[in-house]
Amino acid sequence: MTKATFNIWRGDGGAGELVEYTVEVNEGEVVLDVLHRLQATQAPDLAVRWNCKAGKCGSCSMEINGRPRLSCMTRMNTFEPDEVITVTPMRTFPVIRDLVCDVSYNYEKARQIPSFTPDPGTEPGDFRMQQSDVQRMQEFRKCIECFLCNDVCHVIRDHEENKEHFSGPRYLMRVAELEMHPEDTADRRVIAQDEFGLGYCNITKCCTEVCPENIKITDNSLIPLKERVADRKYDPLVWLGEKIGVR
């Protein structure tokens, strides 16, 4: 058993401050274990959202030493023995209390995406997908909706005013998933740009770096979606159609 020093942000949406705690740490523990020990011994009112403690529910997102992380997957032995560990709520979303944020922005963006639109002429069981298409979807479907990618993205991290126009990497990835689905008939290229703010993304790849599921968000969804949008924009038939007002 050792001791660690934690600086934890305590407060609500209006105001707060970092509060220092010295707390016991045992071998094999993760940050969430230590937060639970703090609740049990020193800070019973500390608000922390969590559920699975296995990196699968996406609830325990927070910032640990300034980096967006899952607290249940951040091992205590990754810190130096005398390192002060600073734990703060996700910066991009409004704080409800302590380490718990209001992430409803993400759900609003999710609801704005037109749903899967298969060809009505395809009979159930008739459509066959290529294995490569299945694998692409499966990568995106690993998402646990922790929203660490949206938290880190500079487009909204420090720019509240952009939230209205930008879905964040998580839901641009969903638009890309549907756009690249071979049985989806909707053309999502215009709304990706105009309604979900794809153009705001300048491919910094910070989202990919923090994804706990190691999804290649930028390379496999955002860049291919940008390529599709560009293909449409520079398609001479689309250009001509727009000029004469038929597309």
Ligand code: SF4
């Ligand atoms: Fe979390 Fe990755 Fe899904 Fe973003 S894409 S919400 S970082 S699991």
Ligand code: F3S
């Ligand atoms: Fe943001 Fe990821 Fe693009 S961090 S700028 S959405 S590559």
Ligand code: FES
């Ligand atoms: Fe479920 Fe951390 S508690 S991902």
